[in-house]
Amino acid sequence: MPLSKVTYPFPIDGDVHHIFAGASLDHWKKAAMRNGFTLLGRAKDRLHVVLGCQSCGTATLKRVSVVLGHKPECPHCIHTRRAAAAQSIGATLIGADPDGDRHYGLFELDCGHVDRRQYHRIETAAAGGHKASCSICTEERYAEEAQCHSWTLMGPPVRKGQNYRNYQHTCGHAQDVAVVNMRNGDLDCAGCGETWASKPSEIYILAFTIPNLSVIKLGYSSNSECRMRQVQIDPARTCGSVLRKIDIETGHRAICVEKALHSHIRRNRPDLVVPPELFRAHLRTTSEIYHRHGKPYIEALLDAVENGWDPRIQDAIAA
Ligand SMILES: [Zn+2]
Ligand SMILES: [Zn+2]
Ligand SMILES: [Zn+2]
Incomplete structure (x- = not known):
């Protein structure tokens, strides 16, 4: 079946799409309706349809199989919801994840740093009324805490878990230390033998x-x-x-x-x-x-x- 030379007179997910000539079946329309969409027609190839979201009025392209067998969602409504969640905690949703992970977005946090974040974490923070912590600010704080006790933050832990970091003592020796222990200076240097106690x-x-x-x-x-x-x-x-x-x-x-x-x-x-x-x-x-x-x-x-x-x-x- 042919892809028509005529395009839809409105953008679909931000793009221009050609009309695909072919019938829109009744049970497709019913399935779309059940999920909050109006079936507007077919596009791209024989496998895709154009849906109009009944909540936000925006058009989106979906596979017929998704309309029939799954619960299609409106990407524009999802984007609006995520942007609103970000805004409520002082952050701004800038766009999709530069690394291409669909669970992550790029956000400017209220401290001004730009960081990848899982969408669901931003939404959980917004629902709980707390801020999204900034990993850049956090590491900067860990570095300052170490400096107070004559250690230098080197980076992630070499052997230990996520509550640890690798630090170097003034004697040159580096070791993994729990962040909370470094904060209080409660640590012994395995290199020179200096003990906090x-x-x-x-x-x-x-x-x-x-x-x-x-x-x-x-x-x-x-x-x-x-x-x-x-x-x-x-x-x-x-x-x-x-x-x-x-x-x-x-x-x-x-x-x-x-x-x-x-x-x-x-x-x-x-x-x-x-x-x-x-x-x-x-x-x-x-x-x-x-x-x-x-x-x-x-x-x-x-x-x-x-x-x-x-x-x-x-x-x-x-x-
Ligand atoms: Zn929508
Ligand atoms: Zn920050
Ligand atoms: Zn030492």
């Missing part, structure tokens, strides 16, 4: 502003200023600062004292604990956040630690 550390009080609330974070790190910067998702809004820090001889002692202080505060001043749902969207931490008015109380605890008080012993007696 024996390195000097600090216990800090950081201050942040989250919408309508002033909070403080109590924690430990070998580099409190770095930690303060990293914990903020949008520093311009949370305006972090280091209020106080005390030196602790070793990382090992810092983690023990810090844990004991948190359980001491939870037991004696549970009113100071800020529920995670209030800060989760603004600070990269899961707990350890207290109301700002608790500062004098928590500072008094740090004074006591500096004067030789061991909150672990206190805990042992109270328990």
